Amino acid sequence: MANLVAVLATTHHPFFYRASTAPPESRPDFADEWVRKVLSYRETLTLANPDVLVMVGSDHFHQLWYDNMPQFLIGKAPYYDGNYYNEEREFGLPRMRLKGHEELSAYLLRQGLDAGFDFAFSNELRVDHSITCPIITTRPQADLPIVPVYTNIFAPPLPQPPRYVALGRLLRELVTSWPRSERVAIIGTGHLSLELGGPRQFGPHGPDPDFDRRAVEWIANGNIEGALAGVTLDSLWEPGNATHGFLDFMLMMGAAGGVKADYADTLDLFHTMEAYFTWYPKGQNA
């Protein structure tokens, strides 16, 4: 059976690429600490030595649109082009091309459907910064095949929070039952409190530092029950109008098995808190 060597849950800040590659004269003052934390986090994936990455993210109204909106979608393609014109325009993100792992995609689709998750699928998916940012931060050589898993955290009506946790648990079960010998990492990105397009956007911190503190505790301790008791689809509007991205963190808590993280770090940035968590399901030397 495949070896689930690491589970990573992190934020996907699209400004990191530009901040970390800017020449010294235009480099923001927070960039050095940010790069240091990201390099430390990257090492947690490098240590796990994965062969394939299951990448959980959410399309930001790029390919998936209101005329045909899936709640949960798995990509099954030999390649995934990455990033869009408006992400180049706003964030300076580079165009990328990532290799796909069609066999694992097919396995997750078939087994997931049979387990009661009626996934949508895509044979031609252009991934956006929810997938490419964690590649840039944790595997910048972009050399491993991926399976993208998209969730709807953007366009209500959304599934209820326990459904995201259940999907994370399912991904963990399916990866570990995949009858291959590959070393698999599941990497998912979401948000803590975040406001975009509202009165609390782009403040000196995230819009709700108290929510962020509680959320980081839930994730770091693998406290799924606490998180489920602490948030609802309605309550997630309160910390910030884009905070439903926290549902992807809840998914990853499910994927991590509801246990304490082996690595947890945060960075208080303007307008949002960055967060970095890693679990080693079978220990660091699996």
Place this chain on the structure above:
Amino acid sequence: MSKYLLNKFLFTVDRDPDLVERYRADPRGTVTWWEAERANVVLNLPQIERSTWLKFTDVEREALATHDYVKLFELGAHPFLTLTLCIALFERDYAEPLGFQREYAARLKHWSLPYPDITT
């Protein structure tokens, strides 16, 4: 009221560099053209299969024609779509990094929770 159509305008303009510039330079003309020629195009269908029923209300049309992002927020347009397009339109006019984004927040300061419903 059609939050969906407002979002469709924001989405289809934002993804097209030429339309972004056209909407910046001539918002009212672009909205008029778009409603006549593009509002009923189903995005993954050929144009011969157009829809027949989509149009803006007067209030929606005026909000788009005046770049009135405060009104779009009130009307329940998706805030991410409005913000992303407005950054493309106006960030260049501000010297300070995030200057436009902070003014945008300040102009919405009269809003507290609950915000307008964005469910389509």
